Amino acid sequence: MEKDVKKLLALLKEAVENLRVNGEGYSDRFSNVESFLSEINIVMDSLNAGDLAGIRELLLWFSPTNDWDDFDGDEELGDQIFDILLDLTE
Secondary structure (H helix, E strand, O other): OHHHHHHHHHHHHHHHHHHHHHOOOOOOOOOOHHHHHHHHHHHHHHHHOOOOOOHHHHHHHHOOOOHHHHOOOOHHHHHHHHHHHHHHHO
16 A cells, blocks of 8 residues: 555656646636645645545546546546555545
């Protein structure tokens, strides 16, 4: 599980950079890309501290056709993150 969390954190870091450069659009939960990125960073900080509670939020945000897609995130990257999140919630 620790290996999965490390991989997840690396992919989330990549996701944040991806949206900083390419993100646009809107979602029902977030008013803009910056607020979405801020929430991802908060969850990443928690994961780095060993708190896995944010996994459920990430699962929702990165599920197909949800917030990640709303902000035009890279589909393949989003799918990789979602798959790891599914593994972590089983």
